[in-house]
Amino acid sequence: MLLYNSATHKKEEFKTHTPNHVEMYTCGPTVYHFAHIGNLRSYIMEDVLEKFLRFAGYDVNRVMNITDVGHLSSDADTGEDKMLKGAKREHKTVMEIAKFYTDAFFSDCQKLNIKRPDVVEPATNCINEYITIVSGLLDKGYAYLAGGNVYFDTSKLDRYYVFNDHNEDDLAVGVREGVEEDTNKKNRNDFVLWFTKSKFEDQALKWDSPWGVGYPGWHIECSGISLKYNGEYLDLHCGGIDNAFPHHTNEIAQSESYLGHTWCPQWFHVHHLNTNSGKMSKSKGEFLTVSLLEEKGYDPLAYRFFCLQSHYRKGLVFSWENLDNAVVAYQKLIAKIATLTEEGEVDEAVKQKYHETFLQQVGNDLNTSMAVTLIYDVLKAKTTPATKLAVIGEFDSVLSLSLLEKAAEKRKELVAQQQAQAQKGYTIHGEGDDAIDALVLQRAEAKKAKNFAEADRIRDELKAQGIEVTDVPNGAVWKRI
Ligand code: AMP
Ligand code: ZN
Numbered sequence: 001m002l003l004y005n006s007a008t009h010k011k012e013e014f015k016t017h018t019p020n021h022v023e024m025y026t027c028g029p030t031v032y033h034f035a036h037i038g039n040l041r042s043y044i045m046e047d048v049l050e051k052f053l054r055f056a057g058y059d060v061n062r063v064m065n066i067t068d069v070g071h072l073s074s075d076a077d078t079g080e081d082k083m084l085k086g087a088k089r090e091h092k093t094v095m096e097i098a099k100f101y102t103d104a105f106f107s108d109c110q111k112l113n114i115k116r117p118d119v120v121e122p123a124t125n126c127i128n129e130y131i132t133i134v135s136g137l138l139d140k141g142y143a144y145l146a147g148g149n150v151y152f153d154t155s156k157l158d159r160y161y162v163f164n165d166h167n168e169d170d171l172a173v174g175v176r177e178g179v180e181e182d183t184n185k186k187n188r189n190d191f192v193l194w195f196t197k198s199k200f201e202d203q204a205l206k207w208d209s210p211w212g213v214g215y216p217g218w219h220i221e222c223s224g225i226s227l228k229y230n231g232e233y234l235d236l237h238c239g240g241i242d243n244a245f246p247h248h249t250n251e252i253a254q255s256e257s258y259l260g261h262t263w264c265p266q267w268f269h270v271h272h273l274n275t276n277s278g279k280m281s282k283s284k285g286e287f288l289t290v291s292l293l294e295e296k297g298y299d300p301l302a303y304r305f306f307c308l309q310s311h312y313r314k315g316l317v318f319s320w321e322n323l324d325n326a327v328v329a330y331q332k333l334i335a336k337i338a339t340l341t342e343e344g345e346v347d348e349a350v351k352q353k354y355h356e357t358f359l360q361q362v363g364n365d366l367n368t369s370m371a372v373t374l375i376y377d378v379l380k381a382k383t384t385p386a387t388k389l390a391v392i393g394e395f396d397s398v399l400s401l402s403l404l405e406k407a408a409e410k411r412k413e414l415v416a417q418q419q420a421q422a423q424k425g426y427t428i429h430g431e432g433d434d435a436i437d438a439l440v441l442q443r444a445e446a447k448k449a450k451n452f453a454e455a456d457r458i459r460d461e462l463k464a465q466g467i468e469v470t471d472v473p474n475g476a477v478w479k480r481i
Helices: 037-055 082-090 094-111 127-139 168-176 218-230 241-259 290-295 300-308 320-338 348-362 368-380 385-399 403-423 434-448 452-464
Strands: 002-005 010-013 021-026 059-066 072-074 078-081 119-122 143-146 149-152 191-195 236-240 266-270 273-275 427-429 467-472 475-480
Touching (some): 002 266, 037 059, 037 094, 037 266, 037 290, 037 348, 059 094, 082 094, 094 290, 094 300, 127 143, 127 218, 127 241, 191 218, 191 241, 241 266, 300 320, 320 368, 348 368, 348 385, 385 403, 403 427, 403 434, 427 434
Parallel strands (some): 021 059, 236 266
Antiparallel strands (some): 072 078, 143 149
């Protein structure tokens, strides 16, 4: 597989430390609010990546944290604690908020067919691991105590900015944006490993440590959890592009300084879901959730389809119109699959050929829109319907659009409609092919609903398959020409 690596700024052949095995880490959600559909874009694309790797024959150990402590409103360790903010907003305890929004996150994931990672670990479960790493960093001289907090000393590194070639001043501006500078820091980009002197007197979660009662910084959580469950050699680290700096940059700084060797050679970043007014973000307070999509009558999987239609390394603009277009395309695809029957044997050679094409084309930097194109190629192929269904089923083990299940439902609907029509005296006289009967009926339904464009489209599609339809009173006749 070829995958773009943010650490080298190049598309490269995917490599692992152990043959056929991937140690994969994903930054999980900060559970102070619902995940928005932008966050979920990242999780959808990471899910496809994981499933693609499994499709390609890798065994994957995927680990994800749940951030339930330490993430302050500025990623640069200043501002208010996000969890505390959520608890105040809802007059609940931090743990109640964490549980509620963790459950809500996984319920959204389920609706979007996002697989639960093999290991899911709340940050508050691994305090001892963070203390071990912070102690190690202090011993090696990479960290210092100031004003009661422990900081990572970025001046000790030869290369701190691993993901971009920006100049230091530009990045530092981002860090300081709108918040006062922490005067304890020796260097502007130093970051907190362990807080004891918090300005939040009411910080709910605190643990004893060699440096006093306090709580971990946000970045150390991911290093600690990954080292615990992925081991010292991580193959692939994922997250949204906003995490590249400072979060991932700091993860690398502390992990590699602690370990004394390269930690993770491959970094996968998903670009943002944007609205007309910029990046969708929880802190802005106005964002779209999966529940809201459902309330408006959208199938969450149509949103997944919308995400798969574009490349993960491009910003994606959300608008209702764009989503509506994806809904139409998704339904059209399902309707086409619904016309396939289990007829004939599965042609294993054809199936294998498509398996290889999928590996090669989708494996070119996770080209998910190509995967959708490939499904259309399969639908048009000269092979048995059973082979087409088998190939589409295989592709969907990666795409997770529930294509076969939805097509089966659609087919049932069509059969029921057909029976209802027959009762009303509408009959289709054809040459004994359920798939063609279903299309002819879809055309009749479209005409009844005065959707003449759709009726014409189906007629053309039938024509392309060499079928001629003639309307007769209370029915239609079709024949192969
Ligand atoms: P958070 O819950 O804020 O820690 O974010 C969870 C994940 O969503 C992280 O990987 C972020 O990088 C990612 N993310 C945040 N905003 C967006 C967005 N608008 N589009 C795509 N991913 C995002
Ligand atoms: Zn992380």
